[in-house]
Amino acid sequence: MDTTLSANDISGLVEADRAHVWHHLIQQKPFETVDPRIMVEGKGMRVWDATGKEFLDAVSGGVWTVNVGYGRESIANAVRDQLVKLNYFAGSAGSIPGSQFAEKLIEKMPGLSRVYYTNSGSEANEKVFKMVRQIAHKRYGGKKHKILYRERDYHGTTITALSAGGQPERNALYGPYTPGFVEVPHCLEYRAQWDVENYGMRAADAIEEVILREGPDTIGALCLEPVTAGGGVVPPPDGYWERVQEICRKYDILLHIDEVVCGMGRTGVWFGYQNYGVKPDFVTMAKGVASGYAAIACVAITEEVFEMFKENPDDPLDYFRDISTFGGCTAGPAAALENVRIIEDEGLLQNTLNMGERMMGNLRALMEKHAVIGDVRGKGLFCGAELVADRATKEPVDEKQAQAVVADCMAQGVIIGVTNRSLPGFNNTLCFSPALISTPDDIDQITDAVDKALSKVFG
Numbered sequence: 071m072d073t074t075l076s077a078n079d080i081s082g083l084v085e086a087d088r089a090h091v092w093h094h095l096i097q098q099k100p101f102e103t104v105d106p107r108i109m110v111e112g113k114g115m116r117v118w119d120a121t122g123k124e125f126l127d128a129v130s131g132g133v134w135t136v137n138v139g140y141g142r143e144s145i146a147n148a149v150r151d152q153l154v155k156l157n158y159f160a161g162s163a164g165s166i167p168g169s170q171f172a173e174k175l176i177e178k179m180p181g182l183s184r185v186y187y188t189n190s191g192s193e194a195n196e197k198v199f200k201m202v203r204q205i206a207h208k209r210y211g212g213k214k215h216k217i218l219y220r221e222r223d224y225h226g227t228t229i230t231a232l233s234a235g236g237q238p239e240r241n242a243l244y245g246p247y248t249p250g251f252v253e254v255p256h257c258l259e260y261r262a263q264w265d266v267e268n269y270g271m272r273a274a275d276a277i278e279e280v281i282l283r284e285g286p287d288t289i290g291a292l293c294l295e296p297v298t299a300g301g302g303v304v305p306p307p308d309g310y311w312e313r314v315q316e317i318c319r320k321y322d323i324l325l326h327i328d329e330v331v332c333g334m335g336r337t338g339v340w341f342g343y344q345n346y347g348v349k350p351d352f353v354t355m356a357k358g359v360a361s362g363y364a365a366i367a368c369v370a371i372t373e374e375v376f377e378m379f380k381e382n383p384d385d386p387l388d389y390f391r392d393i394s395t396f397g398g399c400t401a402g403p404a405a406a407l408e409n410v411r412i413i414e415d416e417g418l419l420q421n422t423l424n425m426g427e428r429m430m431g432n433l434r435a436l437m438e439k440h441a442v443i444g445d446v447r448g449k450g451l452f453c454g455a456e457l458v459a460d461r462a463t464k465e466p467v468d469e470k471q472a473q474a475v476v477a478d479c480m481a482q483g484v485i486i487g488v489t490n491r492s493l494p495g496f497n498n499t500l501c502f503s504p505a506l507i508s509t510p511d512d513i514d515q516i517t518d519a520v521d522k523a524l525s526k527v528f529g
C-alpha cells in the first residue's frame with residue numbers, strides 16, 4: 071500500500087495530533103514522548119498507519135465495529151448518493167433510506183416492529199431507559215421505575231448509561247449516578263459464584279433474588295448484553311436465557327437486550343439474542359449496523375410498547391418527547407442498507423459461524439500449549455482467551471502482562487484487544503473480533519501471532 075505520505079507529512083500529522091487531539095480510552099502522558107499512532111487507510115481486513123506499517127485487524131476497528139471490512143466502495147457510493155440527494159432532515163419526518171432500512175431490519179427481527187433512530191449505542195440505551203421510566207409513570211404511578219443491569223456488562227459512556235454499568239473501573243470517579251439502577255450478578259461460569267450443576271439456571275435465579283429483594287412492583291426492566299463484551303467475552307451458560315425470559319414474564323418486567331456489539335451478525339446470526347430463542351421488548355444496536363461507514367444506532371421495539379405511547383393523543387405529555395438530532399442523518403440508514411446487503415449477498419453469517427469455529431479451535435489448541443490460557447470462550451467471531459497466572463487458583467495475570475501480549479502482536483502486525491478498565495484485577499481477557507469476511511488464513515495468522523506473543527511474554 072502506498073500511503074503517499076512523505077516524512078514531512080507524517081511528522082506534521084503527528085505534531086498536530088500530539089498538540090490537539092485527546093485520544094479515547096487511554097492515558098495521554100506517553101504521547102509526550104511516544105508518537106501517537108495515526109491510521110490512514112483500510113482495505114478488507116487490513117489497515118495501514120501513517121508510517122506505512124500494515125496490520126491485520128482482529129478487532130474490527132478496535133471495538134467490534136467494521137463488520138464487513140474496510141474500503142467498501144459500494145457503501146461509500148450509497149452514502150455519497152444519499153448525501154447529495156438529501157443529507158438530513160429531523161426525525162419528526164421520515165426519509166427514503168430510513169424507511170427502507172427500518173423495513174429491512176424488522177424483517178430480521180420477528181416479534182419487533184418499530185425502529186427509533188439515534189446515533190450511538192449509549193444514546194440508544196438511554197432512549198430505552200426513558201421509555202421504561204415513562205411507562206412506569208403512565209402505568210404504575212412511577213413505582214415500577216427501577217432498571218436492572220448485570221455485573222460485567224457495559225451499556226455506554228453517559229452518566230445514566232454508566233449508572234447501568236457493571237464495570238467498576240469504567241464508572242469510578244464519575245458519580246454521583248442516576249438513581250434507580252440495580253445490579254444483578256454476572257453469569258461467567260469460569261468465575262463461578264455458586265457451586266452447582268446447572269449454572270445457567272442458578273445465575274438466572276440470582277436475578278429473581280434481586281427482584282424479590284427490591285420488590286417486583288418497583289422493577290420496570292432488565293437490561294442485558296446477549297454475550298457480555300468488554301466485561302470479559304461471556305457467552306451465557308446453557309439454560310440461562312430461558313430462565314431469564316421466564317422471570318421477566320413472571321414479574322411483568324420488560325426485557326431490554328443491548329446488541330451494540332453482537333448485533334448485525336457478530337455471533338453468526340443477525341442478533342445475539344436469536345441464539346437463545348428469547349423475545350425481547352427492546353433491542354438496541356449500533357457498532358456493526360453500518361460497520362462504521364456512518365454513525366447510526368437504533369432501538370427496535372415491539373408494537374405493544376409502541377402502542378403505549380399513543381394512548382392519549384390529547385395529552386401533550388403522553389407521547390415519547392425525545393429527539394436525537396443526528397438520528398436524522400440519512401447517511402446512517404443508507405450505509406446500513408448496503409451493509410446488510412453485503413452480509414446477505416456474501417453469505418457472511420455462515421462465514422462467521424465457520425471462521426468462529428476455526429478461531430475457537432485454534433484458541434483451544436493454544437490453550438494446550440500455553441498454561442497461561444485459563445479459559446477460552448466465544449460465539450461466532452466474538453472470542454476471548456482469559457489469561458491466568460495459575461490454572462488451579464485461576465489467579466488472573468497482571469494486566470501489564472496481558473497488555474504486553476497485545477503490544478507484541480501489534481509489533482508483529484496483528485491488532486488484537488484486551489479487556490480494558492473493566493473489572494479491578496480482571497483486565498486479563500484477550501479479545502478477538504475480526505471482520506465477518508475473515509478467511510482461514512486470516513484466522514490462522516491471528517492465532518499464530520498470539521502463540522508467538524504468549525511464548526515471548528510468558529516463556
Ligand SMILES: Cc1ncc(COP(=O)(O)O)c(C=O)c1O
Pocket residue numbers: 133189190191192193195224225226227295299300328329330331356357
Ligand atoms: C455492549 C455495549 N453497549 C453500549 C455501548 C456504547 O456504545 P457507544 O460507544 O456507541 O455509545 C458499547 C460500547 O462499547 C457496548 O460495548
